[in-house]
Amino acid sequence: xxxxxxxxxxxxxxxxxxxxxxxxxxxxxxxxxxxxxxxxxxxxxxxxxxxxxxxxxxxxxxxxxxxxxxxxxxxxxxxxxxxxxxxxxxxxxxxxxxxxxxxxxxxxxxxxxxxxxxxxxxxxxxxxxxxxxxxxxxxxxxxxxxxxxxxxxx
Amino acid sequence: xxxxxxxxxxxxxxxxxxxxxxxxxxxxxxxxxxxxxxxxxxxxxxxxxxxxxxxxxxxxxxxxxxxxxxxxxxxxxxxxxxxxxxxxxxxxxxxxxxxxxxxxxxxxxxxxxxxxxxxxxxxxxxxxxxxxxxxxxxxxxxxxxxxxxxxxxx
Amino acid sequence: xxxxxxxxxxxxxxxxxxxxxxxxxxxxxxxxxxxxxxxxxxxxxxxxxxxxxxxxxxxxxxxxxxxxxxxxxxxxxxxxxxxxxxxxxxxxxxxxxxxxxxxxxxxxxxxxxxxxxxxxxxxxxxxxxxxxxxxxxxxxxxxxxxxxxxxxxx
Amino acid sequence: xxxxxxxxxxxxxxxxxxxxxxxxxxxxxxxxxxxxxxxxxxxxxxxxxxxxxxxxxxxxxxxxxxxxxxxxxxxxxxxxxxxxxxxxxxxxxxxxxxxxxxxxxxxxxxxxxxxxxxxxxxxxxxxxxxxxxxxxxxxxxxxxxxxxxxxxxx
Numbered sequence: 001x002x003x004x005x006x007x008x009x010x011x012x013x014x015x016x017x018x019x020x021x022x023x024x025x026x027x028x029x030x031x032x033x034x035x036x037x038x039x040x041x042x043x044x045x046x047x048x049x050x051x052x053x054x055x056x057x058x059x060x061x062x063x064x065x066x067x068x069x070x071x072x073x074x075x076x077x078x079x080x081x082x083x084x085x086x087x088x089x090x091x092x093x094x095x096x097x098x099x100x101x102x103x104x105x106x107x108x109x110x111x112x113x114x115x116x117x118x119x120x121x122x123x124x125x126x127x128x129x130x131x132x133x134x135x136x137x138x139x140x141x142x143x144x145x146x147x148x149x150x151x152x153x154x
Numbered sequence: 155x156x157x158x159x160x161x162x163x164x165x166x167x168x169x170x171x172x173x174x175x176x177x178x179x180x181x182x183x184x185x186x187x188x189x190x191x192x193x194x195x196x197x198x199x200x201x202x203x204x205x206x207x208x209x210x211x212x213x214x215x216x217x218x219x220x221x222x223x224x225x226x227x228x229x230x231x232x233x234x235x236x237x238x239x240x241x242x243x244x245x246x247x248x249x250x251x252x253x254x255x256x257x258x259x260x261x262x263x264x265x266x267x268x269x270x271x272x273x274x275x276x277x278x279x280x281x282x283x284x285x286x287x288x289x290x291x292x293x294x295x296x297x298x299x300x301x302x303x304x305x306x307x308x
Numbered sequence: 309x310x311x312x313x314x315x316x317x318x319x320x321x322x323x324x325x326x327x328x329x330x331x332x333x334x335x336x337x338x339x340x341x342x343x344x345x346x347x348x349x350x351x352x353x354x355x356x357x358x359x360x361x362x363x364x365x366x367x368x369x370x371x372x373x374x375x376x377x378x379x380x381x382x383x384x385x386x387x388x389x390x391x392x393x394x395x396x397x398x399x400x401x402x403x404x405x406x407x408x409x410x411x412x413x414x415x416x417x418x419x420x421x422x423x424x425x426x427x428x429x430x431x432x433x434x435x436x437x438x439x440x441x442x443x444x445x446x447x448x449x450x451x452x453x454x455x456x457x458x459x460x461x462x
Numbered sequence: 463x464x465x466x467x468x469x470x471x472x473x474x475x476x477x478x479x480x481x482x483x484x485x486x487x488x489x490x491x492x493x494x495x496x497x498x499x500x501x502x503x504x505x506x507x508x509x510x511x512x513x514x515x516x517x518x519x520x521x522x523x524x525x526x527x528x529x530x531x532x533x534x535x536x537x538x539x540x541x542x543x544x545x546x547x548x549x550x551x552x553x554x555x556x557x558x559x560x561x562x563x564x565x566x567x568x569x570x571x572x573x574x575x576x577x578x579x580x581x582x583x584x585x586x587x588x589x590x591x592x593x594x595x596x597x598x599x600x601x602x603x604x605x606x607x608x609x610x611x612x613x614x615x616x
């Protein structure tokens with residue numbers, strides 16, 4: 001999607017993105033309770049992993065749609081806030097092309113589709129370890145004037 | 155949306171919807187862990203309630219988007235499976251017009267927009283006790299050939 | 309959805325909404341070419357009608373999905389700009405529960421789901437004359453600082 | 463997204479995709495009236511181009527959202543029907559990250575995200591000649607049992 005990989009990212013921006021991601025990974029209660037772990041982050045993108053447990057299943061015994069959504073949503077939050085400007089979700093859409101089950105390791109990869117002063121769009125792919133796409137998420141944020149760093153002081 | 159309220163629903167269909175809802179409320183691990191409770195159900199519609207706890211907050215201390223989604227998603231699952239035909243989510247979209255916080259009682263009301271043999275669309279409104287809309291969810295299901303009752307035997 | 313119907317709308321706001329709607333109905337080239345007609349407008353809501361012609365069909369001879377979208381989208385634009393503050397579409401979603409065909413009169417009814425200073429959400433139902441829902445549209449706008457009246461002078 | 467590019471596509475499948483695309487480009491009235499042209503097609507993907515004219519503008523003089531949608535929607539229809547199995551749209555979502563204007567050449571590139579027996583998901587990017595993304599579209603189809611070739615005989 002974006003060509004950010006080819007661009008040279010200032011070391012400072014990347015370090016700030018990591019600081020924000022680590023802080024979010026500790027403070028976000030769903031990330032903590034579901035055992036999500038940020039594996040990588042760059043300004044505008046990230047990779048998050050999680051293992052599906054018995055507590056994450058729906059009535060028919062497969063991974064709950066809301067759990068797949070939660071993983072994508074946390075990757076969305078990390079990627080959209082990684083620039084330092086506070087980003088709040090306006091809306092999101094998720095497709096469920098295939099199921100997953102207890103024991104599966106799910107990996108969410110977030111990339112920035114577009115970013116303007118006030119809004120930005122992110123794409124998050126959630127895949128099983130065998131590469132099967134189990135969630136395809138598109139989210140839009142409103143970018144506020146305040147900074148994530150202000151929240152991190154508290 | 156639908157005029158189902160005005161229609162006379164056979165007592166049997168309503169009882170079956172309640173049986174399915176009670177079974178889902180017990181077996182769905184997210185519904186159980188988040189303390190969701192089905193307050194009402196009719197074929198194609200339902201009302202579910204949940205109290206926001208400290209474990210459901212995001213990094214900036216408000217209700218996690220994935221929690222609002224989870225409540226809407228469970229109401230979506232109950233409403234779409236209440237007819238007895240197994241319904242699996244194809245995709246869903248959620249808007250977040252306002253936030254909520256720990257202590258808030260959230261109520262999700264699911265209604266059936268349309269239903270055909272193979273697909274159906276549901277609208278779920280999630281509101282705070284003061285009536286403020288905090289989640290607006292639209293979900294589409296694929297309706298399979300098997301019956302929910304088959305799953306309930308296990 | 310909204311309780312606006314029960315609210316008393318100042319006569320001035322309603323007249324301004326009509327002025328804006330009439331101007332948009334004349335200037336919007338798709339509305340003009342597709343023969344769309346605003347039947348009613350209030351601040352935040354409107355009703356638009358259109359007759360499906362042979363020029364609006366897809367390869368298999370039914371109404372083109374983009375035509376149903378276009379009608380919903382124009383109703384969305386009128387409703388979201390009717391307050392006088394310029395509203396630009398961020399994103400939209402449409403469901404197609406049933407088809408329509410040449411000769412059908414389609415009616416789009418737009419209502420305001422929520423509105424804040426910077427964003428607002430609209431729901432548009434597109435129905436055939438027999439009441440069948442053929443399009444269900446949800447759209448989000450970003451509300452800019454400029455006024456529609458400034459555009460109307462040109 | 464998909465790794466189809468690297469896969470070897472049977473010459474026959476590619477020729478059939480072209481036959482279907484050419485037929486749709488002639489029979490689809492919106493494609494004809496808006497001057498859309500299929501530039502490339504493979505099973506599951508395609509590229510369509512169109513020039514924005516004065517008749518495609520909204521009330522404030524930029525490309526109508528429904529026009530950008532129409533181009534994406536036609537690429538969606540060609541890509542999803544290119545396998546030969548009839549595909550009908552269930553729902554679609556579009557984001558508008560940037561505007562375009564009269565005279566702009568817009569290019570829609572459709573790729574297949576996932577495909578199963580009954581449903582499939584497509585991503586369509588609409589770009590201006592300078593590479594700016596003006597529309598980001600995700601669409602879901604229901605795959606019926608009948609064949610496109612049956613329609614082409616009529």
